[in-house]
Amino acid sequence: MSTHKWVGSWSVSPVDFTDAPLYLDKQTIRAKIRLSIGGTKIRLKFSNRYGHQPVFLSGVTVALSEKDSDIVEGTNRMVTFNGKSSTIIQAEQEVVWSDEIDLETANLSFISISLFFSEETSITTAYLGNSECYISVGGDYLNSNVFPIDQIRRETGIQPALPLLTSIDVLTSEENSAVVTFGDSITAMDWPDYLAERLIKEGKNMGVLRQAIGGNKVLNDSPATFHYGWSGIQRFQRDVLLQTGVKYIVVLHGVNDIIHSCGPHPISKPVQAEEIIKGLQSYAEWAHEKRMKIYGATIMPFGGYNGITSHEEEKRQAVNHWIRTSGKFDGVIDFDAAIQNPEKTSELLPSYDSGDHLHPSKQGAKSMAESVNLNLFSNWLC
Template sequence: MSIGGPALRVHFSNAFGTEALHITSAHIARPVSRASSTIDPASDRSLTFAGSAEALIPPGTELISDPVDLPMPSLSDLAVTFHLQSPPSRETGHPGSRATSYYVHGDQVSAATLVEPKQVDHWFQVSEIDVRTVPGSATIVALGDSITDGHGATTNGNDRWTDVLASRLQSLPKTRNLGVSNQGIGGNHLLTDGLGQNALARFDRDVLAPAAVRWVIVFEGVNDLGELARVGEVSAAQHAALVQRVVAAYQQIIVRAHAHGLRVIGATITPYVGSGYYHPGPLSEADRQAVNRWIRSTGNFDAVIDFDGVLRDPQHPDQLLPAYDCGDHLHPSPAGYKAMGDAVPLRLFDRAN
């Protein structure tokens, strides 16, 4: 959780399912720890959907539970437990959760602890948590790829850069009513589908749909740049054309966000020379520099966060600083994520701006 509150509701998604998803029962509770299937039984609450304990979610949609009273402090952890009548043939899930899920056979949604559960670091079906909070609260959406998703962060450690930002917001009375919605997907592209839908295709669902969105941080593009020449170099003309398409995608995001009253914050693309997956050459690095110049230019985004400046090695600016590199020369380490979260200027979320 980022913001806390006295009541909440849970979004269950069947966005990518091919048949109706039948949830026979669902509960929420406070977990005993981040890395355990045990809950505090006194906090266990049943979820309902239009008053019913069951929910049938059509393919391609999501369902929001009724609000339920369960006071949750800011930055606390929540356990969501549900039982499916039958496993879906196509799952809607989040493989880059960096958080552990536990599963067993049978309906054990109210069990204080699961007996010999299997576990996987993956979220299923749950797509969002809404919290009832004070008037004037708002949401910051982080739209990104694996660096926002948290590749290289600590499993069950809640140390992605978005977690660091959420903690900083909670530390100040002026920003304590601002929540962070992490909409990062590993392997995400601006222009083409990868592990998930491209950023333009998922924009309405992941940026406009969450409750009370006021700002969106756009931190996308490294996968588009890296993929172009991943299996072999291409012409300079193809590189130039890709830069134009990436910039055009940013412009589309800005136009669509502004149409809904959102302020759009662009984040510069971080270095990735040395990556064993993309092995970028000089032309790819030139593409990154060209895109970053556009991001930094006044009058494009409403504001800019210079993650490139935060993470790059001053001696080798096309590479990550070793202390901030998780080891693959593409994704930050936990120390790198902390530096990123600490570098986001909180004045960007001043409503007077």
């Protein structure tokens, strides 16, 4: 008889929205989320990590997604917490789990999660990134197949942040596991999605989790005015090692430690390549303590980015040399080699450049994912 276990299928690292809280007044917010791996049941994890006050979550539902904010009729499920339909998430509370939910999901499928707040609520723990979020007009629309969007907010053109929800687990076969992709804005973008698609296509039912924050650094927290999150060495253990069913980690981190201190208006103090290396080595040591395999990804070219000089390029080369040769990681994923311009290796290949000379285009992100050797994720005994 086959056995089952919980494995992470989707996740984010929340950031501090204290300087721009998300206000909801008797409203429902619905998020459309793409899972990486499916299962027979799901469960949800919430966090009020940066909360200054308790948040009353009046109700939560989950359903299979239709177009945009609509859901598939008949698939809506009420979410409970210790048998109750509502819960209070305390200030700075790191984890609140839902009960398990009877909803079967497929690999790479979309689900919609709806959160209702029955009173005026200010939320400062949220994430702005890889999900589509919709805020309703006033009212409880947890069980509505069609979602009445607050057009006034929508017309601002500002995508609402996703509050409180930080991960989704699925109940799946015992042999399945997950990989955490850890880093900054480049990982918060597209390449983990393309990796998830490749894994499923090749018959590897593996969850791909994304613990990435735009602007994030290995060594230093960001100024209060930026939503760049705690430093990697501050958040690695809770954002990576506590995820469910994880066997593998891919780290692409360190570019912001280098570039945030350059240019006419630096936002971070300068750090040396040796300091970044020490931080990355800590990641490897922590992963190995938990008997996880960790792969180091090389920092990609940023030639042409605003303020970059040969000094920053020297740091990048030094960190990449260590990643490739130190043996501290269980393997190397050479994103630098995969998307650099072979005629000018300090720059991205033009077709792989989103336009700012730092972030890859969708084509570049796809090439990153295609460069990953999927044999790195072969089953092995813990």
